[in-house]
Amino acid sequence: MLPLQGITVLDLTQVIAGPVAGQILGDMGADVIKIEPLEGDHFRPQMGGAWVPAMNRNKRGLALDLKSEGGKQVMWRLVQRADVFMEAFVPGVMTRLGFGYEAVSAVNPGIVYLSISGYGQTGPYRNRAGYDPCIQAETGIMEATGHQDGPPARVGAAPVDQGTGTYGALGVALALLARHRTGRGQHIDLALYDVGVQLMSHWITNYGRTGEDPQRMGMSHTLIVPLRTFATQTQPLYVACTNDAFWHKLLEGIGLAKLKADPRFRTNADRVANRAVLEPILEAAFAAQTCEELLTRLIPAGVPCAPVKKVSDMLHDPHAIARQSFVEMAYPGLGKVMAANNPLRLSDVPVAVRRLGPHLGEHTREILREIGYRDGEIDALAKAKAVRLHEDEPATPSP
Structure with a gap:
């Protein structure tokens, strides 16, 4: 029933x-x-x-x-x-x-x-x-x-x-x-x-604490770095590093493990403050690889990420089916x-x-x-x- x-x-x-x-x-x-x-x-x-x-x-x-x-x-x-x-x-x-x-x-x-x-x-x-x-x-x-x-x-x-x-x-x-x-x-x-x-709930909370309106950031995010789309050799890939553990796994997966010790990028607050320096480094690393090979390393490591798909792609996706x-x-x-x-x-x-x-x-x-x-x-x-x-x-x- x-x-x-x-x-x-x-x-x-x-x-x-x-x-x-x-x-x-x-x-x-x-x-x-x-x-x-x-x-x-x-x-x-x-x-x-x-x-x-x-x-x-x-x-x-x-x-x-x-x-x-x-x-x-x-x-x-x-x-x-x-x-x-x-x-x-x-x-x-x-x-x-x-x-x-x-x-x-x-x-x-x-x-x-x-x-x-x-x-x-x-x-x-x-x-x-x-x-x-x-x-x-x-x-x-x-x-x-x-x-x-x-x-x-x-x-x-x-x-x-x-x-x-x-x-x-x-x-x-x-x-x-x-x-x-x-x-x-x-x-x-x-x-x-x-x-x-x-x-807009989380932005309301943020305004209550900081008095700041959200900024337009395209595929990036005001409060978290990196949380955005990166171009690869094939299709765009979205990555959401919402904590420092994901950040370390991301660095391993894209071949930038050396940045783990860099004090400019140690915490999310550091990464937000140094966004202008960090993002070009990441963009170069992603652009040198295909989306498919990146996914084979990032998904098993538990990094939140996803290829950017069209509706037509989604409708043929085995998971949607x-x-x-x-x-x-x-x-x-x-x-x-x-x-x-x-x-x-x-x-x-x-x-x-x-x-x-x-x-x-x-x-x-x-x-x-x-x-x-x-x-x-x-x-x-x-x-x-x-x-x-x-x-x-x-x-x-x-x-």
């Missing part, structure tokens, strides 16, 4: 953060109903249509117009039966639609209501829309990223969105645990902004869709693609039947444009 089996989640979120949270809950067995407007999640066209299939596996799909009277009636029936309600609109939007936390919890006091927004339900920025790069800009991530002599840079992935989605799923699980003990649901106020601040770190799904109309797998590895919970990401409105009729609507009533709702139907057979994973 999956840990969230029997839990019903109404997922009204779009783009990345909310769908990630819902997908985690779906992977863990919840019946996640992805509720979209009649025109669909506005990211559906992205990546040639592969976006929603990649971000919304293990969910069912319902297309609903929450501004219509019929759509509102459908939503209220769903609310009465649901355990979790997830929305990701600018604060106040759901209240204006009639489905804010106060209204929903009055009908279903046990419901866990997750609100994801850019800046949170309170504070002077609450009414601003927020996306991952905006939050990277506002929380110091962007200013701390990039080359020393260059402008601030955006992190190439979406760490704020992905982190928010993970915290969203965690918050829902904790609130469900609390409900198990108290019988009461609660409202979760989750802001991308707060997650961005959390990602062995860990099943990504999944491939045959999706009708699109062919093969690749996506990151759920990184959770619970010994008693096999994570699998039990249901492909839904087509727009794919399960509208199925879901409405479950909450008491007859086919004639469903057809009338569709004719009134309160719901949208997709009459294909439910998608199932390919073997």
Whole structure:
């Protein structure tokens, strides 16, 4: 039995953060109903249509117009039966639609209501829309990223969105645990902004001690030397000497054991102070060797290091394949869709693609039947444009 089996989640979120949270809950067995407007999640066209299939596996799909009277009636029936309600609109939007936390919890006091927004339900920025790069800009991530002599840079992935989605799923699980003990649901106020601040945690601590902002260091690090990428004869190699023991092992591995006794480089503080002298010496040693031969010495010695790979390299890496770190799904109309797998590895919970990401409105009729609507009533709702139907057979994973 999956840990969230029997839990019903109404997922009204779009783009990345909310769908990630819902997908985690779906992977863990919840019946996640992805509720979209009649025109669909506005990211559906992205990546040639592969976006929603990649971000919304293990969910069912319902297309609903929450501004219509019929759509509102459908939503209220769903609310009465649901355990979790997830929305990701600018604060106040759901209240204006009639489905804010106060209204929903009055009908279903046990419901866990997750609100994801850019800046949170309170504070002077609450009414601003927020996306991952905006939050990277506002929380110091962007200013701390990039080359020393260059402008601030955006992190190439979406760490704020992905982190928010993970915290969203965690918050829902904790609130469900609390409900198990108290019988009461609660409202979760989750802001991308707060997650961005959390990602800068060690820099906040450093500023509190020193009053210094982080400097852009490219692939290097302000506080630790060497912690950076080095060019080799083949591909770049990243090395993280976070303590003096690793430093000594690194010197042995790259053929610079003589530097162990050099007082300029004895401790990390010494190495930071003498960075300008040390780094050219290290660069020359790395540049004279291949990445592959360096790895054969550094990895067995326990030195934290890794070759710098492209996504295409990673997807062919034997470790990623062995860990099943990504999944491939045959999706009708699109062919093969690749996506990151759920990184959770619970010994008693096999994570699998039990249901492909839904087509727009794919399960509208199925879901409405479950909450008491007859086919004639469903057809009338569709004719009134309160719901949208997709009459294909439910998608199932390919073997």
